[in-house]
Amino acid sequence: MQLALAQAHAALAAGEVPVGAVLVRNGKVIAQAHNAPISKHDPSAHAEVLVMQEAARLLGSYRLDDCSLYVTLEPCTMCAGAVLNARLRRLVWGATEPKTGAAGSVLDVFSLPQLNHHTTRKGGVLAADCAQPLQTFFKAQRVAHKAQAAETRLRDDAVRTPDTAFQGLPDYPWPPNYISDLPSLNGLRMHYLDEGPSDASVTWLCLHGNPAWSYLYRHMVPVWLAAGHRVIAPDMPGFGKSDKPKKDATHSFEWHRQVLLEFIDALDLRQIQLVVQDWGGILGLTLPMAQPWRYDALLVMNTTLATGERPLSEGFLAWRQMCADKPMFDVAKLFARGNPQMSSDECAAYNAPFPDAGHRAALRAFPAMVPSSWDSPGAAVSRQAAAFFNTQWQGKSLMFIGQQDPVLGEPVMRELHAQIQGCPPPVLLPQAGHFVQEHGHEIAVQAMTDFGLN
Numbered sequence: 001m002q003l004a005l006a007q008a009h010a011a012l013a014a015g016e017v018p019v020g021a022v023l024v025r026n027g028k029v030i031a032q033a034h035n036a037p038i039s040k041h042d043p044s045a046h047a048e049v050l051v052m053q054e055a056a057r058l059l060g061s062y063r064l065d066d067c068s069l070y071v072t073l074e075p076c077t078m079c080a081g082a083v084l085n086a087r088l089r090r091l092v093w094g095a096t097e098p099k100t101g102a103a104g105s106v107l108d109v110f111s112l113p114q115l116n117h118h119t120t121r122k123g124g125v126l127a128a129d130c131a132q133p134l135q136t137f138f139k140a141q142r143v144a145h146k147a148q149a150a151e152t153r154l155r156d157d158a159v160r161t162p163d164t165a166f167q168g169l170p171d172y173p174w175p176p177n178y179i180s181d182l183p184s185l186n187g188l189r190m191h192y193l194d195e196g197p198s199d200a201s202v203t204w205l206c207l208h209g210n211p212a213w214s215y216l217y218r219h220m221v222p223v224w225l226a227a228g229h230r231v232i233a234p235d236m237p238g239f240g241k242s243d244k245p246k247k248d249a250t251h252s253f254e255w256h257r258q259v260l261l262e263f264i265d266a267l268d269l270r271q272i273q274l275v276v277q278d279w280g281g282i283l284g285l286t287l288p289m290a291q292p293w294r295y296d297a298l299l300v301m302n303t304t305l306a307t308g309e310r311p312l313s314e315g316f317l318a319w320r321q322m323c324a325d326k327p328m329f330d331v332a333k334l335f336a337r338g339n340p341q342m343s344s345d346e347c348a349a350y351n352a353p354f355p356d357a358g359h360r361a362a363l364r365a366f367p368a369m370v371p372s373s374w375d376s377p378g379a380a381v382s383r384q385a386a387a388f389f390n391t392q393w394q395g396k397s398l399m400f401i402g403q404q405d406p407v408l409g410e411p412v413m414r415e416l417h418a419q420i421q422g423c424p425p426p427v428l429l430p431q432a433g434h435f436v437q438e439h440g441h442e443i444a445v446q447a448m449t450d451f452g453l454n
């Protein structure tokens, strides 16, 4: 066991979970090994497996029935299984493993008469000595995690929706990614989905609007992933899993545009298929002119370029009034109203980011931020974007219009359509409302076909 312990310390030095093992036959050490899943990129590279492999190779037989295995930690189910398969005579371990031990702690593989014939076993040998490197290792890991958490410490002027709010949402299995070192974020933590290979031939960049988040794209993401594409879907600050500034006034057109520009730069996204709707378009349509070479195609759903040249639609003014009158409006109900096909759990997922009024600054700020006159913040850059799409846009385009949308529906979209050169006639979706992505599966499929990506 002292030799096994020396192996455990070698594992610790190598940055592996410190477990060591020694295989003995007729009082002679045949093989020694330590855990190496990280360095070998092998989930099965536990000390016990490695030491049995080495011994079996030296002895020219997979049967180790006259051997004893000494290991510093109670074996897991895999290793216990390997011990049985090797028909080891004797197993001796040091520290017990209350979380995964398969020799008595969690379960006892060796006590099943159907499986086991002759392995005798003994635990707790030099238990304290064997536990010590493990304690050192996991303490260091906790310290490292703490340091990492401190890096994304929550800014004093922001709130962060607890992770628990997002547990078990339907059709949203993707792990979070965070970025907080963009200059414009100034330490705020922004969340984004990043799925598919980073060297994929194309990247779908999906931008949501108010009051949605990346959840809005759950029907479209799988279609593109199945084709081997990469999908990026950020949650704008104030939305989804991103940090939320406490003050309404933190939100501005220019700030959010800058965050998106820096985000795209930081990830160095290319061959972008830009997917926009609502504020995802009000902001997103102003992005390609800054770096046209990053963009291949535009998939545009109910949105607008708010150039300040025309009055905002009556539907939009009604929406803005509703947000002002009822600042605590139920986001889930908003989705349920236009989408009878959605389950109540899906609707509730849109409330998840906003547990209370303190989390809703973006919801209060955004309706008033839509540029409404010639000199509104964002209007000039929107006019530049309109000119860009009208005369310089070289990418492919595809437009879908949810016809049930009273805010940014067909009349608004027809105006936008006239501004995008080369955009084929829009596809009308009579059943879809404002949140067109809720009918996104077919849209995602058709976009791939029309953009020649099949």
Ligand SMILES: [Zn+2]
Residues within 6 Å of the ligand: 046, 048, 075, 076, 077, 078, 079, 080
């Ligand atoms: Zn194991």
